[in-house]
Amino acid sequence: MPTPPARPKLLLFDVNETLLDMSKLQQGINQEFAYDFAFKQWFSLLLQYSLVDTVTAAYHDFKQIGDAALDMLAQSLGQPVRPAARKQELLTLIAELPPHPDVVEGLTLLQQAGFRMVTLTNSPGPTLRKQIDYADLTSFFEQLLSIDDVKRYKPHPDTYLTACRQLEIAPADALLVAAHGWDTGGALRAGLQAAFLARAGQATYPLAPAPTYTGATLPAIARQLIEH
Template sequence: MPDSSIYRPLPKVLLFDVNETLLDMGKLKRAVPKAFGNKHAFKQWFGLLLYYSLVDTVTGTYHPFGHIAEAALDMTADMLEEKRLSPTTKKELVGLLSQLPAHPDVPRGLQMLLDAGFRLVAFTNSPQLTLDAQLRYAGIIHFFERGLSVDEVQLYKPHFHTYQAALQTLGVAPTEVLLVAAHGWDVAGAQDAGLRSGFIARPGQTLYPLATPPTYQGKDLPSLARQIIG
C-alpha cells in the first residue's frame, strides 16, 4: 500500500504492460508443454524469451520479439533435451501471443480508470501489429488512447530509453506517468526512469526485492485502480 502521508498528484497517463499484465497466457502455458511433451517447457521458453530480449538490448543488437520467441523455442528444446519443433509448429505457438484473452478482472479495472479520467496507453515489447491484434482479440482495444511498441527505439524494456521514448511520444513528464505491470523487472525499469508504478500480483509473479517498492500494488486491476484513483 502507498504511504498516505506523502502527497502525490494523480498521474495523467497510465502505461500498461500487456503480456501477463492484461492478457491471460493460459493458452501458451498449455500449448508449449504439450508441443514438447515436457511440463517445464513454458517456463523455460518464456524465461529465455525475456532473457535474450535483454541480451539483444545490452549487446546493441535487435531482433523482433517474435523472432526471439522462435529462437527461444529451439533453445528450450536443446536445454530440455527434447526434439526441436518444426518451423510450422513454432510459428503456430508464437502466433498464440495474438490470441490471448484478457484476464477476467481487466475490463472492469480499465473502465474504472477510464471513468476516472486517466489516459490509458498500452506499452509492450511486442511489435505494433502484434499489439494491435492482441488488444482487438481480447476485446479491450477501445479502452486505450493508443498502443506503443519498443520497435520504435529497438530496445527492450526495462531499458531506460524505452520509457523515455514513450514519454516523449506522449508529450508528458515522468512524474505525470504511472506504469502498471505484473513483472518486477518492468516495475523496476519504470521507476528507474522516474515513473511511478503499480504492480499486479498475478499468480507466479513477484517483485524484485532489491528494487524500490512500487507506488501501488494489488491482487488484480480493480484493487489497484481503487488505490490509484484514491
C-alpha cells in the same frame, strides 16, 4: 512523512501476463514439449535474450526471439528442434489470448475516472494490435505503444522515457502498470511511478524501489488511483 506521489496523468500498461491471460499459450507449449515447466523456461529465455540484444546493441523483434527460444528450449530438453511451420503455429497463440477476468472492470473504472491509458509492451506493433483487438480492449487505449521504434526492450529506461516524450508527459506524471517486478523496477528507475499487479506466481524485485501502488487485481489498483 514522505510526500505522496502526484496523481498520474498517464497510465502505461504492460500487456503480456499483466492484461492478457497466457494460459492458452502455456498449455500449448507445455503439451508440445511434454514438460510442465516448458512454458516458464521458454518465457524466461525470451526475456533473457531480449535483454541480451539490448545490452549488446542488437535487435530482433519479440517474435524472432520467441522462435529462437523454442529452438533453445528443445535443445535444453534433449528434443529435436521443431519445424518452422510448427513453431509458427505455437507463436500464433500469443495473438489469441483473452484478458484476465478482472481486466475489463479495472480498465472501465479507470476510463470512467478520466485517466489517459496506453499500452507499452515488448511485443512488436503488428502482434500488439492483434492481441488487443482479439481481447476486445481497443476502446480503452489512446495509443498502442510498442518498443519497436526504440529497438530496446523494457526495462531499458529509453523505452519508458520515449513513451513519455511521445505522449508529452513528464515521467513523474506517468505510471506503469505491470505484473513483473523487473518492469515496475525499470519504470521506477526511469523516474516514473509504477503499480505492481500481483498476478499468481509473480513477485517484486527486492533490490528495486518499492512500487508506488500494489494490488492483487486491476480493480484494486484502479480504486487506489481513483481515491488518491
